[in-house]
Amino acid sequence: MHKDVSSSPEGPAGDATPDADAIPAGLLDYLNRELGDEVGVRRLSAGHSNLTYVVTGSSGAQWIMRRPPFGRLQAGAHDVMREYRVLDALSAAQVRVPRVTLASTDAEIFGAPFYLMERQEGEVIRDVSPEWFVGPARRELVLDLAVALAEIHNADPTRLVEAKLGRESGYLARQLKTWGAQWESIKELPTGRDLEDHTAITGWLTQNYPGDRPAAVVHGDYKLDNVLVDAETARITAVLDWEMATVGDPLADLGYLLYMTPEPGGEVAMAELTGAVTAQEGCPSHVEIAEAYREARTGDQSYWTPEDLIYYQVLGGWKLATLLEVSYQRHLAGTTDDPFFAELDEGVPRLLSVARSLMPTTG
Structure with a gap:
């Protein structure tokens, strides 16, 4: 099975209309010329964001092609060229x-x-869970998630900064401002929702703002279903879905990973999104994941404790809920027919409820 790299919940997705399956002759001519091969192109059907196609040459070589969804898009969303530039900048890391x-x-x-x-x-x-995800494979894979994330954060962010793909300071402040404003905007729609959990979390995040940490390459949507896994070794072969990557606080990625990776016996907010398979017996705890990450990190780090990660877990759930509320409002407006978005009627409040439950009762 190959990854449909359009699975990120980033922002409101366009529709997979019949036009998305139509392959223009001009595209085939371009690919044949640039790749030096006679190719065929077909769209992969899964995913809720950018459209993804598999390109197969007569030689047997294969590539993945990414483009934005068809239809009207939110400004700044689905920037596949940004994703391309990030991948290119990381090619030597x-x-x-x-x-x-x-x-x-x-x-x-x-x-x-x-x-x-x-x-x-x-x-x-x-x-x-695949059949092979049993016994030691559960622990090995989830801990490798932490190691692969540390490898991302160990990469020099200079090339991304020079390419204007991120800034070395102010990341968390921008996250709070951007997604807070996004929520306020959609809340004012005729079908907008004023969810008390979102308000409470926003206030807590603002009051407990931890300030800047040493900047790193930040993936922005790092979780189990955004990686490819070798079933024989239970190791990650590739990290995908880089459209939200930037430079910022690496603990934002780690906290988001923990939010999206329920512990054994832990609470699962939305099974399709939050990695319900990791809640099974034999998978490592959040403390073990965090320690595996810490051990794999190199370079400039500021000290942090497992308790410090709570802020970033709450931030991750709050941000995801905000992104998906945009998609839910598009569903209500009739501008998307993706059935997944209908589930967000209860899904978004559930994501917020789980995030709020992580907040300390005082402070």
Whole structure:
């Protein structure tokens, strides 16, 4: 099974209309010329964000192609060229990323910018455990999630800063401002919701703002179903879905990973999103995940404790709920027919409830 790298919940997704399956002759001509092969293209069907296609050459070589969804999009969302630039900037780092092959901003070719990357072998685990995910494999894979994240944070962020893909300070403050404003905007829609948990979390995050930590490359949506896994070794072969990557506080990634990775016996907010398979017996605890991450980190780090990570877990759930509320409002407006978004009627409040439950009762 290969990863449909459009599975990130980042922002409101466009519709997978019949046009998304149509492959223009001009695109085939362009790919044949640039790749030096006779190729076929088909769309992968899963996912709620950017559209993803598999490109297969007559030689047997395969690539993954990414482009924005069709239809009207939120400003700044679905920037596949940003994702391409991040992957290109990380190509020389010791990070498990696919190698990008080519990119084009010429909308005459495929109606929007797009890029190609090598197709990696591996499978995705989301809400159903594969047969091999038993015994030691459970622990090994989840701990490797922590190690692969540390490898990302060990990479020098300078190239991303120089490419204007992130700034070395102010990340958390911008997150609070951006997503807080996003929520206020959608709350004012005719179908908008004023959810008390969101208000409470926003206040707590603002009051307990921890300040800046040494900056690192931040993935922005790092979780189990955004990696490819080798079933034979239970190791991660590639980290995908880089459209939200930037430079910022690395603990934001770690906290989000913990929020999206329930502990054995822990609470699962939405099984499709929050890695219900990791709540099974034999998977490591949050403390063990955090320690595996710490041991794999190198370079400049500020001291932190497991208790410090609570802030970042709450932040991750709050941000995800905000992103998905945008998609839910698009569902109510009839501008998307993705059935997953209908589930957000109860899903968004559930995500917020779990995030709020992590907050200390005082402070």
